[in-house]
Amino acid sequence: MKFGVFFELSVPRPFTREAERKSIFDSIEQAVLAEELGFDQCWNVEHHFLEEYSHSSAPEMFLTAVAMKTSKIRLGHGIAVCVPEFSHPVRLAERAAMLDILSNGRVEFGTGRSSTWLELGGMGADPDATKKSWSEFVDSIPKMWTQDRFSFSGASFSMPERNVLPKPVQDPHPPLWVAVTAPGTELDAGERGLGMLNLSFSAPLTVQERKIADYRHRIQNCEPAGLFVNDQVNVINWMHVHTDRDIGIERGLRLGDTFSYIAAQVLELKEAYPSTTYPRPGLLSGLRADATVRKESAAAPTERKKAPEGLLIGDPSDAIEAIKRWESVGADRIMCLLNASDALTHEEVCDSMRLFAAEVMPHFQDDSDSGPVMEVNMRNDLKVGAA
């Protein structure tokens, strides 16, 4: 089991330039601390217009800042929105490759297609077309990274032959991931040999176990989008621990409650537009399920307080127990969500990270090297440099 940190860059109201700056720089400090403490990845999302929830529209810039202050921690560029109205796929490939060079080969590339009307409507995207564009982008970007000449004619974009530059440091290219929120996306991930970015709080652990098993089964016979298979399951999870269990649970619930509140402000695609490709609510609804944690965990005064299933909140023993459950259902990595709209102070977040590193992570020592565990599976038609 490996551990990482995950940043949404949420900013509390009332919005001020200083509040925005502080949120971003606190997160950079936390990323640097994460490397010092032995966390092995730092992920940063791509979102647009999501007031309070996420002011993180340029993850490649944030991660470049982190890269300049660190040397080992891997940099999760995600979730790059694979919709042409947001970015041309060439720009995604170029930016990720430049970050890979600047970080000396530390990029993990996450992909997705957005699930909010606020973003898709704001960019003028066609919601019915996002699954197709995601699929075309995911198939194309690894070729842009590895071929000297790339051309494409598709439904979401077309381009004549060009050499997309620069090329990434990692050979053949950074590992690919996809955010799995809508039911069935785990099969899309398995089909294309992509790592699965999973939300810990979008479904009960029994459902997560089935999703992961379906993914594992599908990926056995995949047609990889890239030049190798990334068969890892990476779980996004709330994390706050404290030596006083009650404080850990209270702060952890505050974190989840705040996140649910800010996520709930956003108009989801499903709620605004009747699209064939968004039959169910997406990421934010998954997060909103956490709004119930307060009720579920409310105990009578005589009962011991209990953290909701699967969340890393409470004291270190609670977190260890939750991680063992995730291990048992097949997770390889856990990314810790540390804060939401300043629900916790920067110091509280850092103290929790230190305690987690000191008393939780040693129980899950990983003897493998610090890079991602990947099974190389070269396809004849996808040789590096092939035209």
Added chain:
Amino acid sequence: MSDRLSGTMDLARVGWDVPTLASLDRPELALGKVELLQVMYEIRCGEMTDLMPYALQPSIPASATWLGMRCDESPWGPFRMALTRITGRSGIRPRGLVTSAYVDNPDAARELRDGWGYPITHADIRFRAAYEGIAVTVSRDGDPVLDLRLIDPEVVRITPYVSANIHVVDLPEGRRLLQVDPDIEFTEVQRGRPELRVFAPEAAAGARIEPVHPIHAVYGVGTISLPRLRWYFDPDRSLAEGTTDLAKAARP
């Protein structure tokens, strides 16, 4: 810690005739042969928090829905209805705060107002479903009030999202928000380009709403069940503190 977003509207000053409900104990009621047209727009509205009371939270971007309905099978005979609803949230779910409701059948108007708190005004309503589009028009004394349309319909296999209504009602304990969440079963759905050709100020009941960006138009054929009423809210308190669960209240 963030300053939380909540509505600031003073419900004592709403611009429509608020129904008074003597009882909230209405049995569920099935309506058959129903056609529903929903048109949704992003709106320009100044401060979105001005459009809803404290118990509701804004939804970003600010939006509103207009609903037209034709019902051929009801206890009161056939009727047509049109609603204007501002999108807000009660807790984590989107809701439509109803600012106006028009009905063309006096018996249906009385029952819907007295039983479920729809702020009904009588009007002439036309509902026309054709191959080139669906149109719902509302007029009072010959003056157009609403004209909502779906242009170029295409049949789609989608269950559209129709949020629950929030009605402002007067109860013995005071002015409250009543949640009315009909159970809708569609057997056929069409989607098309939305057009709101007429939106007279009276349909907004004083709220400063300017539809600026069309989102969707959807048309469905099916059935609707008006539910037993389940919850109402104190408009000036948070949901956690001000919700009354009618089922729980009825239990000894």
